[in-house]
Amino acid sequence: MRFVLAIVAFVLAAVMIVLGIAQRTILLEPAFTSLSTTVTGDTTYTVIDPSALAASSGSQTINVRGDGTIFLAYGRSDDVAAWIGTDAYSTVGFNDETGELTSTTTEAVVPDDEDTPADDAAAADAVPTEETAAIVNPAGSDLWLEEYSGTRTLTTTLTLPQDISVIIASDGVxxxxxxxxxxxxxxxSTPWAGPLLAGGALLLLAGLVLYLLALLHLRRSRRPRRNVPRGPRMPRLPRAPRPKAIKASQITASRRGITRRVAIIPMVLVSGLALSGCSADLWPDFSPAGTATATPTPTPQSTDSVEAAAELPPPAVTVSQLEAIMSEISLLTADADTSLNADTLATRFTGPALEQRLANYKIRAVDPAVAPLVALPGAxxxxxxxxxxxxxPRVVMTVxxxxxDPSIPTMAVMLKQESPRSNYQVDYLFALEQSAHVPEVAPAVVGAPAIAPDNKLLLLPPDGLAAAYAEILLQGEASPSYGLFESDGDNFRIQVADLNAAKVAALPSTASIEFAAAAGSDEAVALATNDSGSIVAVxxxxxxxxxxxxxxATVGPAGDALAAKAxxxxxxxxxxxxxTYRDQLLFYVPTAGSSEKIMLLGxxxxxxxxAELP
Known part of the structure; x- marks a missing residue:
């Protein structure tokens, strides 16, 4: 019976080991699924559609081959389409019926003003302006979430969601x-290969044990009985001669010894295979992450609110995008501030922020003793x-x-992107008040709607804010708008009053001084807050x-007025x-009818x- 059990164990062990090895060899599924296509035509841009990226589950490995420089980037599908605009491009898609990639070409469109719908703002914005028409290389655009470049071949692995597209180009030409x-x-992965190999090894070991026990039992059954009566005593035979000594080199193993050694070889081999089964791919996953978890019951909410949330436009940038943008702007600003390069600065600055910094460059070019403006940190x-x-255009505010490092002031920045092919530029740049409390706003993944400059639902319309504040600087409490603005914590108002008083006190009796203030010509930028108010830059x-x-009599700049002299x-x-001074002001404006006052944030x-008067 022991021999039968040993044979059964050997057979089962062989079957399990063969199945385990087969799962890792001839039955192993391929590690990758690949689809290829060759784009026809000579378009300068190729877009990989989300349908092609989602042709199979898992991370996407994109390999692009061509002559010369290869550029690859990914971004929101709407942003990719807006950047390309009316230029010709090729699209790589996926055909569900054939299971293959497809390649189609979209010809360039010549925009016709008469055929452009007046209410189609997105289509109008996608048309390149004269300033951005010369920008043909997509490299370095702020619209991309990430970009890569290489020569002749480029391979990258990504995990992209459904609403993301990939743009491929050379140099735009x-x-x-x-x-x-x-x-x-x-x-x-073969989660049962490990158990099969390990189980086969155990069965093989069990079969060997059963086989040895069977042999031992058989040998014992053939031994002579101990209590058998003694027979007659036989005469003593002469002693046989002692055999000659045999050298160790002449000793050869018996066939049974050789057989036992050969039998050990499968055990060693199977043990090695079983030990190799320690890989996680060879064993079932019993971790809690691999088991199904209960799905929480969603909180009931109205259908209207769900549909409204789904219809919200996306935020202009992500946090990671903004971090990359601000890092680049910070490095460029530091370089321009050192070299006083106005052309370099103009690529990333605009509006009052550019005007103020260019004036500082002019002053320092004449008198290097004048201190530069505060550096713009990137993080x-x-x-x-x-x-x-x-x-x-798009607007982003960041702090x-x-x-x-308390020596570095807290900076608030208003960025503006005029068109898809232009990059974000610093429009306003403020130092925040130490006591400033920025109101609650929507998270960065949601964003906030822009408020129209003439919006009447605020305590003051954004385009009337600068004029009202200028009136307060000149008239003080006599201004009709004085009660609308919070005076506590308004250090700018105190600073202006103290400087003007000091200038009047230092003025000789042979001269007069006159102060004036008015709203600037720059457009107000306003973003909504959670309490229906707005953060406004003017x-x-x-x-x-x-x-x-x-x-x-003669007059002139004061002795310490180095900037005015320069x-x-x-x-x-x-x-x-x-x-003439340019002021950049950042306010929080509450909603109309609120008991709160307008607060200066920075x-x-x-x-x-x-200049000399004419």
């Missing part, structure tokens, strides 16, 4: 690379509020604060005019002179012109 292969990693970003939009212009009041080029004049001031 040469045709895009034509050979594209998409691959997806397949789950070819850490502690606040992000992108505009909800599918069109252009950069380094809590570990610009304001301040002027001070100094004139002699006696015939023959810009005006005068020390004394009989005509008088005028200094400001920046700089001398932009100083």
């Amino acid at each position: 040469a045709p895009a690379p034509a050979n594209i292969r998409l691959s997806w990693a397949s789950d070819n 850490p970003i502690t606040f992000t509020l992108p505009q909800q939009t599918n069109s252009w 950069i604060q380094d809590e570990n 610009s304001m212009t301040e002027t001070e005019t100094v004139k002699p009041v006696q015939e023959g 810009l005006s080029g005068i020390t004394t004049t009989t005509k008088g002179f005028q200094n 400001f920046a001031q700089g001398l932009i012109t100083s």
Whole structure:
């Protein structure tokens, strides 16, 4: 019976070991699923559609081959389409029926103003302007979530969701690379190979034990009985001669010994295979993550709110996008501030922020003793509020604060992107008040809608904010708008009053000074807050005019007014002179009817012109 059990164990062990080895060899599924296509035509851009990226589950490995430079980037499908605009491009899609990639070409469209719908803002924004028409290379665009480049071949592995597309190009002039292969990693793990190999090894060991026990039992059954009566005593035979000594080299193993050694070989082999089964791919996954978990019951909510949330436009940028943008702007600003390069600065600055910094460059070019403006740090970003939009221009507000270095002021930045092919530029740049409390806003993944400059649902319309505040600077409590603004914590108002008083006190009796303030010509930028209020950025212009009041008297910038001397080029004049300052102001404006007041969150001031009066 033991021999039968041993044979059964050997047979089962052989079957299990063969099945385990087969699962890792001839029955093993391929590790990757690949689809390839060759793009026809000579378009400069190729777009991989989300349907092609989702042709198989798992991460996508994209391999592109071509001559020369290869550029690859991915971004939201709407942003990719907007960047391409009306240019010709090829699309790589997926055919569900054939299971293969497809390649189609979209010809360039010449826009016709008469055929463009007036209410189709997204289509109008996608048409390149004269300024952006020359931008043909997609490399470096702020629209991309990530970008890669290589020469002749480029391979990258990504995990992209449904609403993301990939754009491929060379340099925007040469045709895009034509050979594209998409691959997806397949789950070819064999969770039962390990148990089969280990079980086969155990059965083989059990069979060997049974076989040895059977042999032992058989040998014992053939031994002579111990209590058998003794027979007659036989005569003593002569002793046989002692055999000659045999050398160790002449000893050879018996066939039974050789058989036993050969039998050990399968045991060693199977043991090695069983030990190799320690890989996680060879065993079932019993971890809690691999088991099904209960799905929480969603909180009931109205259908209207769900549909409204689904219809919200996406945020202009993601946090990771903004971090990359601010890092690049910070490095560029530092380089431009050092070299006083106005052309470099103009690629990333616009509006009042550009005007103030260019004036500082002019002053420092004449008098290097004048201090540069505060450097713009690129990190850490502690606040992000992108505009909800599918069109252009786009606006993003961010706050950069380094809590570990109190010497660096907390900076608030308003960025603007005019068109799909232009990059974000710093439109407003403020130093936040220490006591400023930024109101609650939507998370960065949701964004906030932009508020129209003439919106009447706020305590003051955004385009009337600068004029009202300028009136307060000139008239103080006599201004009709004085009660609308919070005076506590408004350090800018105190700073302006103290500086003006000091200038009046230092003025000689032979001269007069006149102060004026008015709203700037820059457009107000406003983003909504959660309480129906708004964060508003505006610009304001301040002027001070100094004139002699006696015939023959002269006036000039004060001795310590290095900036005014550098810009005006005068020390004394009989005509008088005028200094112009540009103010950048950031306010929180509550909703109309609120008991709260308008609060100044941050400001920046700089001398932009100083000239002799005509």
